[in-house]
Amino acid sequence: MALVLVGLALLGYGIRLLAGTARTPGQAVALGTWLLAGLLLPVLVLPLVGGVGLLVARTLPRPLRTTVAVGAGTSGLLLLVAVPGLAAPTAGVTWGGLLAFLGVFWALLLGATQSRIARDQRRGRW
């Protein structure tokens, strides 16, 4: 209960601060839009991405499903984190650097998967 009360107090403080940042109607609308977009993420975007991922995974051999799911998810996240830097000309983030990083990441991931498959085969697991 104490945690809930502390949380409510912090919520109130946050709302007061947030109200201070929205000084014009345009700013208030933009903030409201962002907050609404944040709510739509788990309601619309994640199920859609997850559903597509599950469908794609079913077309792959079982040993590769986890690798591809984790690799695709991480690649998407890296792209998401890179977008602000790629959009800002002075940030020094380039497509070349990002693609090289992804190339190394996928090579390591597929290499690790291949080693695991070979080890499981030696142990006669499948």
Next chain:
Amino acid sequence: MRWRPPGQGNPAAEAHDVRVSARLGLWLATAFALCLATGLLSHLAQHAPWWPGRPAQLYRITQGVHVLAGTAAVPLLLAKLWSCWPRLSARPEPAAPRGPAAQRLGRRWGYAAERAALAVLVAGAVLTLTTGLVGRAGGAPGPFATAPTHHAVAWLTVGALAVHLGVKLPRIRDGLATPLGRPAPERVGLSRRDVLGGAYLSATAVVLATVGSTVPALDRVSPLARRADRGPQGLRVTRTASAARVTRVDARWRLTMQWPGGRHEVDLPGLAGLPQRTLRLPLTCVQGWSAHADWTGVPLVDLLAAVGAPVGRVTVGSLEPVGVHRSSVLPVERVRDRSTLLALRINGSVLDLDHGYPCRIVSADRPGTGQTKWVTALRVDP
């Protein structure tokens, strides 16, 4: 037949198991706690007069941790939401049909309050991380001020998180106390261990991709790092002269110093003629990047002594015509510290206009926002 989201009441959907959600939640809460603690320190470093000047690397470390923990929170948050999302639309457990009306009403209101706090938590967390990521790149996600919004919405998120934890604590304890177990052969999608391993791997990858901003030795392996050495004279610039509307500084420039009962002006040759000191100090931006440089200039305390001014709190004025960076305040402890310089040179060369020519403040363990550039006035309050 009523449609049911995958995972809701389906034990084969291991990604949505409470054991996964609880473990992801623990890591996410840890990342948020680190962000809150270091974010508060950054706020104090920018606004509290007692922020220490030693060790010189302190702000560099705390702000680096802030940015990296926030970056790691992105995959953790998305994985956590993916793990929880079937439960987001879950209905409350039915109240005892013969219970008192007040109890049923209380349960209904409790459920509504918990859902409202959850909505604020999700929306706030997304906006906090978005403003952090976009602000780190020097951009703005909307027509509102990025840093104050980041600060405000972080409090909102932490408050909603505390409410959420307060309500869900028994369930979280159960989830953490129950072993992950072996994957079920009939499972749908990834196993519990796969989901957790994937989330941890993603978090590690995004941290590795950005860590070079904070640890320059790793910038070769960090494609998303803001390279601190990319800029005039080998040092990055966050706020350029043109962005600050400082177009040129001509020979008429003077540094004006004022104190109760006194006033003194000095031109650039006069300033350069005073005894200089060279120090290797880190410059740390609130955006998370940091770099060392050799700064040469007049210790502020020596300058005040040379013109007969008393030692006291100093308000620094800039040529910047508008904006929050056009002035800063140096507390008396900083002014007394001989490592607080009015710097005229960087790495042996005269300051570039983007670095604050003709002179700027450089003080150890102080955020870049307080290292005022294009200094033109000093007001001393003893």
